């Protein structure tokens with residue numbers, strides 16, 4: 001078998017020159033390929049290790065951005081065959097992150113990504129607006145987006161052509177690949193889109209088929225996939241961590257937990273209608289990153305106050321937004337935020353009451 005080099009895993013002059021600049025010559029480099037409760041898995045041409053960050057590094061960490069994330073190139077010191085310590089994170093070329101609305105900053109989705117695949121599926125509430133949120137997240141971190149329309153086996157050829165032309169018209173500069181992880185249509189096209197040594201991050205709602213597509217690309221069922229369960233309140237979220245996989249053709253892909261869109265108290269109202277109305281109102285907010293909870297000059301709040309925006313709708317929106325972020329978090333982040341999430345909703349309700357009186 002051919003030796004796998006760090007370059008095969010995405011290492012480049014960019015990282016090497018920074019490693020030199022930071023005088024990290026005495027350490028090996030490795031790529032973070034998975035994140036677990038309080039630990040990471042890192043990989044380089046020598047092998048794979050479980051890794052932790054040093055106590056000193058945790059102590060000095062100012063924000064989530066100071067911690068390693070899947071995709072990072074890090075300097076490590078090997079402890080034994082199995083364990084290593086992460087000494088430094090090499091500067092990131094790109095970074096996909098989400099901002100929280102509360103002051104606690106950000107959540108890193110993945111780093112050093114070349115292309116973000118935004119996956120959407122037929123057989124659900126297919127909606128073009130949803131793409132824009134993902135494009136914004138990718139763009140913000142310097143990452144190019146491409147669209148994957150999955151589950152095309154569920155619709156007719158005519159329907160597909162129509163949806164495809166609508167999507168192309170709306171997003172003229174974005175590449176679109178249509179696939180079925182069930183019948184394999186489009187998989188060859190997807191494979192040839194993925195270049196050796198480049199890193200691709202799969203983003204999209206829960207159940208659209210991100211893990212199924214990656215399994216097909218890997219040509220094995222490496223990742224568990226599942227039907228979405230609407231029975232339980234919190235639902236089933238099949239992929240819960242972020243993990244990197246290496247394809248036979250040399251491409252590198254990262255699977256992510258999706259966002260769930262159940263959890264709306266009035267499911268039949270439809271997430272998108274709620275979103276559309278509020279997104280439209282939000283354009284008039286004073287601050288671009290307005291969370292519509294307590295900011296001055298918030299148009300959503302003022303329309304809410306006037307009674308023109310349904311209160312139930314508003315709470316659904318706020319709840320959904322928090323839940324969406326919550327479901328996209330890794331276990332570590334969740335434990336941290338679990339408590340704050342409940343408190344946030346309580347505070348939001350109190351703030352609104354205050355505002356209305």
Ligand SMILES: Nc1nc2c(ncn2[C@@H]2O[C@H](COP(=O)(O)OP(=O)(O)OP(=O)(O)O)[C@@H](O)[C@H]2O)c(=O)[nH]1
Pocket residue numbers: 150151152153154179180181182183204205206207208209210211212213224225226227228236237238239240256257258259
């Ligand atoms: N009909 C059809 N079903 C598909 C296709 N791709 C995936 N599925 C099914 O959709 C369900 C969800 O697929 P997953 O791959 O687990 O979805 P996911 O996006 O990884 O979901 P999370 O991990 O929860 O974010 C599974 O039951 C898959 O078998 C497809 O192309 N066509």
Ligand SMILES: [Mg+2]
Pocket residue numbers: 210211212224225238239255256257258
């Ligand atoms: Mg999955």
Ligand SMILES: [Zn+2]
Pocket residue numbers: 282285286290291292293295297298299300301
């Ligand atoms: Zn606002």
